[in-house]
Amino acid sequence: MINIILCVTLILGFAYAIYDQFLIDRLKGKTLLAVELKPQAKIDTLILAGLILLTTFQGIQTGISSFTLFLLVLCIALALYLGFFRSPYLRFKQHGFFFSQFYIPYQNIQQLNLAPQQKFVVDLSNGKRLVIPIKHEKDIAPVVDFFGGYKS
Secondary structure: OHHHHHHHHHHHHHHHHHHHHHHOOOOOOOOOEEEEEOOOOHHHHHHHHHHHHHHHHHHHHOOOOHHHHHHHHHHHHHHHHHHHHOOOEEEEOOOEEEEOOEEEEHHHEEEEEEEOOOEEEEEEOOOOEEEEEEOOHHHHHHHHHHOOOOOO
């Protein structure tokens, strides 16, 4: 049973990685602008990898099967890839943008603001607020220009 759960988790994790890395650029038309964002959860990734590693060591002491051990090591590798090596992106399309793998049409935007520390704030018409942390300061100008420049 544990092998099935680990296999499903790995399949979903790899599917997410492939979707995020390769497929999202092809959805909803051509990507007009892609901006790298600050990664958010590095400490969470370390905690998750540490917990899986502890489970692996405990399993070795109790006689875990080699296939389960292999799946646990793959889970650690997937967690480290998603947490440290993959960079999140803000992808602007013709009629909307992708943020955190969700598509938001431009017509749902009520207000745009720049906050300190390279944060782009998007207020949506449903009352939600998206705080988008942009990684490089040089990427702020293309985002502002994409939306028509500064307005008073």
